[in-house]
Amino acid sequence: PGGATREFSYNPYGKITAERDELGRVTRYEYADGLHLISRRINPDGTQLKYRYDNTRLLLTEIENEVGETYQLVYHANGLIQQEIGFDGRRTAYAYDLNGHLLAKTEYGDDDSQLVTDYQRDTAGRLVRKTLPDGSRVDYTYDRLGNLLSVDDGHWPLNYEYDIQNRLTAEHQGWGTLRYGYDHCGQLKSLRLPDNNRLVFQHD
Numbered sequence: 001p002g003g004a005t006r007e008f009s010y011n012p013y014g015k016i017t018a019e020r021d022e023l024g025r026v027t028r029y030e031y032a033d034g035l036h037l038i039s040r041r042i043n044p045d046g047t048q049l050k051y052r053y054d055n056t057r058l059l060l061t062e063i064e065n066e067v068g069e070t071y072q073l074v075y076h077a078n079g080l081i082q083q084e085i086g087f088d089g090r091r092t093a094y095a096y097d098l099n100g101h102l103l104a105k106t107e108y109g110d111d112d113s114q115l116v117t118d119y120q121r122d123t124a125g126r127l128v129r130k131t132l133p134d135g136s137r138v139d140y141t142y143d144r145l146g147n148l149l150s151v152d153d154g155h156w157p158l159n160y161e162y163d164i165q166n167r168l169t170a171e172h173q174g175w176g177t178l179r180y181g182y183d184h185c186g187q188l189k190s191l192r193l194p195d196n197n198r199l200v201f202q203h204d
Helices: none
Strands: 007-010 016-020 026-031 038-042 048-053 060-064 070-075 081-085 091-096 102-108 114-121 127-131 137-142 148-152 158-162 168-173 176-182 188-192 198-200
Touching: none
Parallel strands: none
Antiparallel strands: 007 016, 016 026, 026 038, 038 048, 048 060, 060 070, 070 081, 081 091, 091 102, 102 114, 114 127, 127 137, 137 148, 148 158, 158 168, 168 176, 176 188, 188 198
16 A cells, blocks of 8 residues: 555675665665675664674674673584573573483573473473473373374363374364364365354465
8 A cells, every 4th residue: 555665675695785664764784794694784773783603603692782782692512502691681501412402491590590491302302291490391292193192281281183194183272172174285275263263265
């Protein structure tokens, strides 16, 4: 409506260098020399968001926001995030198994207190139990094909059904059920809501 458009400009490598929105406001993007990684975003009001990277692995290590606050990332040798420090200064640490699956997340308070979330996995690496800092648990089950069958937090368990082609056909939670229907190409065709209303999807 009104003919307003959003326009983009690109550098020779296909990276966006400028974005003009429907109101004519321009956001500009700069990239680290030779890396094609964004190094700075300049907002229409002139404020800036800066990005810094690890020199050897090119991993994002720091974001500096418009008011000078920093978000920092530290990595394990395998490239997985070991620790992050948010713009608010809060620190979160991560531990993984030998296959790179998350085992624990530790959130540190201002007094160095710790809130730990533990993740228990089966031999295939699938999450089977999440234990929250307050001791409450969420359990997960799977069928023999690896499809998620249930998520149970002890209050509102969620259950899933699949057809012989491994497509999700139903979700059950409490009194409500969502049912999915597919066309002969396997694309989602319909969604029946808990109140029995039906949404129909059309594909070109």
